[in-house]
Amino acid sequence: xxxxxxxxxxxxxxxxxxxxxxxxxxxxxxxxxxxxxxxxxxxxxxxxxxxxxxxxxxxxxxxxxxxxxxxxxxxxxxxxxxxxxxxxxxxxxxxxxxxxxxxxxxxxxxxxxxxxxxxxxxxxxxxxxxxxxxxxxxxxxxxxxxxxxxxxxxxxxxxxxxxxxxxxxxxxxxxxxxxxxxxxxxxxxxxxxxxxxxxxxxxxxxxxxxxxxxxxxxxxxxxxxx
Amino acid sequence: xxxxxxxxxxxxxxxxxxxxxxxxxxxxxxxxxxxxxxxxxxxxxxxxxxxxxxxxxxxxxxxxxxxxxxxxxxxxxxxxxxxxxxxxxxxxxxxxxxxxxxxxxxxxxxxxxxxxxxxxxxxxxxxxxxxxxxxxxxxxxxxxxxxxxxxxxxxxxxxxxxxxxxxxxxxxxxxxxxxxxxxxxxxxxxxxxxxxxxxxxxxxxxxxxxxxxxxxxxxxxxxxxx
Numbered sequence: 001x002x003x004x005x006x007x008x009x010x011x012x013x014x015x016x017x018x019x020x021x022x023x024x025x026x027x028x029x030x031x032x033x034x035x036x037x038x039x040x041x042x043x044x045x046x047x048x049x050x051x052x053x054x055x056x057x058x059x060x061x062x063x064x065x066x067x068x069x070x071x072x073x074x075x076x077x078x079x080x081x082x083x084x085x086x087x088x089x090x091x092x093x094x095x096x097x098x099x100x101x102x103x104x105x106x107x108x109x110x111x112x113x114x115x116x117x118x119x120x121x122x123x124x125x126x127x128x129x130x131x132x133x134x135x136x137x138x139x140x141x142x143x144x145x146x147x148x149x150x151x152x153x154x155x156x157x158x159x160x161x162x163x164x165x166x167x168x169x170x171x172x173x174x175x176x177x178x179x180x181x182x183x184x185x186x187x188x189x190x191x192x193x194x195x196x197x198x199x200x201x202x203x204x205x206x207x208x209x210x211x212x213x214x215x216x217x218x219x220x221x222x223x224x225x226x
Numbered sequence: 227x228x229x230x231x232x233x234x235x236x237x238x239x240x241x242x243x244x245x246x247x248x249x250x251x252x253x254x255x256x257x258x259x260x261x262x263x264x265x266x267x268x269x270x271x272x273x274x275x276x277x278x279x280x281x282x283x284x285x286x287x288x289x290x291x292x293x294x295x296x297x298x299x300x301x302x303x304x305x306x307x308x309x310x311x312x313x314x315x316x317x318x319x320x321x322x323x324x325x326x327x328x329x330x331x332x333x334x335x336x337x338x339x340x341x342x343x344x345x346x347x348x349x350x351x352x353x354x355x356x357x358x359x360x361x362x363x364x365x366x367x368x369x370x371x372x373x374x375x376x377x378x379x380x381x382x383x384x385x386x387x388x389x390x391x392x393x394x395x396x397x398x399x400x401x402x403x404x405x406x407x408x409x410x411x412x413x414x415x416x417x418x419x420x421x422x423x424x425x426x427x428x429x430x431x432x433x434x435x436x437x438x439x440x441x442x443x444x445x446x447x448x449x450x451x452x
Contacts, residue, residue, distance in 0.1 A: 112345070115342075115344055115348075118344045119338070119341045120403060120404045120406075121337050127404075171397075175450060177346060178346045178353075180346075186449070193445060193446045196442055197439055197446060200439040201439050204436075210430075212426055213430070216422055216423040217423055219419060220416065220419045220420060223416055223419055224416065
């Protein structure tokens with residue numbers, strides 16, 4: 001009955017990994033992307049570079065830990081608030097704004113993260129295969145926000161809305177990197193404007209002659225996300 | 227009566243500058259951004275690094291020459307075609323597609339240009355003050371496409387459309403960097419889809435109850451471009 005424990009990784013290995021991960025997450029938050037190096041993390045942990053590499057073969061692996069940490073915190077912040085309202089627009093506001101809250105501490109380093117991540121060849125590109133688990137959390141959050149709302153959309157819109165929202169979230173994050181207003185309030189205003197637009201546009205999905213352009217719009221989003 | 231010539235820069239200086247510029251433009255096209263260096267350009271011109279720096283203090287100044295060259299070619303390709311049609315959607319198609327044509331040769335190096343230019347702190351960011359002349363050519367092209375069309379839009383839309391189109395152009399260029407389809411045909415399809423959407427949506431600017439959401443949309447674009 002203890003056989004599963006026999007196959008579990010040795011606790012020391014897990015502890016070392018967790019320690020390195022914590023040091024790296026703190027370093028990204030305090031020093032940013034460029035100044036965080038495997039050597040620095042090894043030094044702070046009192047371990048050799050070789051041992052550190054054994055757990056995290058490159059800095060990119062540590063950035064993926066950061067992405068997961070940010071998105072798990074995003075989910076933990078959003079879910080309790082989602083329990084309070086079944087209004088679609090308010091639910092989306094919660095997901096967008098808790099997302100911005102979580103990014104906040106990284107704003108001073110956002111340009112260097114963006115430069116490192118933006119290339120389609122970068123292993124830390126948010127759309128890369130390696131980043132899929134973190135982006136999956138965001139998609140699931142938007143899907144939860146849509147399905148748990150009292151407004152029932154026509155199926156073809158409800159099914160495709162989460163992908164459109166993930167795209168909006170990524171574009172919002174891009175805008176946020178450029179946002180020099182205090183506390184990035186312009187990014188929040190952009191969320192407000194976008195949601196006001198959605199609120200005005202939502203009843204229109206039931207207007208027959210507007211179905212075609214709205215379907216075109218979702219096709220366009222589908223093309224971008226493909 | 228020849229006094230203006232006395233103040234003109236010496237022809238040799240101009241010739242040297244033009245020569246360095248040509249070598250740099252060819253190098254960006256053939257080697258990309260990362261592999262193009264001031265030293266390499268100096269070597270190819272048979273000049274010292276010091277002389278080269280005198281004309282172009284940094285690689286960024288050469289990238290600005292590239293931006294201007296790309297956009298002047300864009301304008302030269304688009305204007306004769308614009309003379310052939312007064313249909314708004316077709317005129318916009320011309321500006322978007324000649325823009326993609328001009329970018330084509332740079333596609334293999336697009337990820338490295340993007341990484342170097344994407345930071346809001348980068349002097350070669352397309353939205354930076356240094357890049358304003360090149361982006362101004364694009365804005366003027368879109369404004370020409372709108373004002374020369376037979377469709378007259380309500381003033382509030384006609385005035386704000388060019389900025390929205392420049393934003394669409396920048397987002398299209400971002401999509402194009404990620405486009406791995408042969409000849410970047412997906413980027414062209416995206417233009418088709420976007421224009422089909424615009425064509426369906428254009429008559430709606432005259433529908434009173436749709437004015438508000440369309441105004442919201444342009445407000446949102448204004449917020450992004452501010």
